[in-house]
Amino acid sequence: MNNISWRWVRAFLLVAEHGSFTAAAEASGQSKANLSQQVTELEKALGVQLLHRTTRSLRLTSIGEGYLERSQLAFRQLESAADWAMQSTRELKxxxxxxxxxxxxxxxxxxxxxxxxxxxxxxxxxxxxxxxxxxxxxxxxxxxxxxxxxxxxxxxxxxxLHRVTTRYVASPEFLVRQGPVREPADLRELPLIYGSVDHWLLVRGSEQQLVHAKKGFRIISGRAMRQAALAGLGVTRLADAYVQADIARGDLVEVLPEWSEATQLxxxxxxxxxxxxxxxxxxxxxxxxxxxxxxxxxxxxxxxxxxx
Missing domain, CATH: 3.40.190.10 (Periplasmic binding protein-like II)
Known part of the structure; x- marks a missing residue:
């Protein structure tokens, strides 16, 4: 490492992160020629090729990809060391x-x-x-x-921070219309209000039940999923922070409480x-x-x- 300059490594990071010598030069205020020379010196010192260069494109070699990942981590650790050393007062900054x-x-x-x-x-x-x-x-x-x-x-x-409990809920009107939900299999024919994943894995002790959403609503928002459940559109699965107060008021009803699950936050x-x-x-x-x-x-x- 004694024959490798950190300036060369920094130049390589700039070029790799910006995707070209031109963009790296504009971002850093250095010349393209200077950056190119520093990267070349780094490759010579390492004895490997880090970049594939053509007149139209630039891309990392497989070794270059690994060197980039490790160099980024090393620089973050150096920044942490500098931050730590400069913490000379009780004031946080x-x-x-x-x-x-x-x-x-x-x-x-x-x-x-x-x-x-x-x-x-x-x-x-x-x-x-x-x-x-x-x-x-x-x-x-x-x-x-x-x-x-x-x-x-x-x-x-x-x-x-907390153990978050996931609950399965629906509106009272929905359950009157569709009938009670007594076991996970009952969910398979009901409209479900789900998020980015279209299947639910319900766990009770060592028992597991997988339910796929055949019909219902895909909504990538916990708030909107709650609103859809309040409107009587289906059964949804949400963290207790979303629905506990609704359950207490009777606006939502928890179904399958023995299948609720706790997740670490x-x-x-x-x-x-x-x-x-x-x-x-x-x-x-x-x-x-x-x-x-x-x-x-x-x-x-x-x-x-x-x-x-």
Whole structure:
């Protein structure tokens, strides 16, 4: 490594991330010739070809793809080390890149807590993103992720936020019209209100039942799915935060309660980002306050009107 300049590696990252020497030059303010020379020097020092160059296109070699992934991780670790070293005062400051589940949980519960954290720490800027269904955290730019489900990567730092219970619900009018739902097989002939997945796996102890949606409504929004259920359009499956207050009021009826399931909601952080005080403080803040706002959501429900 002694004969490789970090400037060469940075030049390679710029070119690979922008897709061309021209775009990388415009983004960095360097000349195309200078960037090209630095990448060439890097390839000579490594003894491998990182880029396929033609007059019309540029693409990574298979070795280049692997080198890009590892170099991006290395630079993120260097940035973390610099951040850690500069934490010389008790004042929290800097950027936290955060990804969260969306819908009610992310937008109505997590986001307000993040805003309150930023108000308490004006030097911290949280970039909050709800875009991903699931991100590869070690290979992503995120410092912190709120994720549903079990954690597969044991190398990550994880803090439990809450156990979210999924409930199957329908309106009283729908059940009077269609008849009672006593077992999962009864769902197979009913209109279902489902999201991105058109089948439900119901679990009760060691027993499993798979139900495919033959008819109904595909809606990629928990709020809209709830509204459709309130309107009597079918049976839906939603987290308790969406529907618990409706069940308590009698606007929705839970069916198959013995088949409800609990899913872990967690805060997850790469180890090298957990070293940052601002990231740890935000995790502690969310851990301390999330249960309270979740309980409030269960008791009060959503501030949304009923259709029809």
């Amino acid at each position: 800097g950027v936290i890149r955060m990804n969260s589940v969306g819908g009610l949980i992310g937008e109505e519960l997590v986001a307000p807590l993040v805003f309150r954290f930023q108000q308490a720490h004006p030097g911290v800027e949280v970039e909050l993103d709800f875009s991903s269904p699931r991100v590869d955290l070690p290979g992503s730019p995120y410092d912190l992720v709120v994720r549903m489900g079990e954690l597969a990567d044991s190398t990550l730092v994880a803090r439990s 967690s805060l997850i952080c790469p180890p090298h980002r957990y070293q940052l005080q601002r990231v740890r403080e935000l995790m502690d803040w969310l851990k301390e306050h999330f249960a309270g706002v979740y309980a409030q959501a269960l008791g009060e429900g959503l501030p949304l009107g009923r259709i029809g």
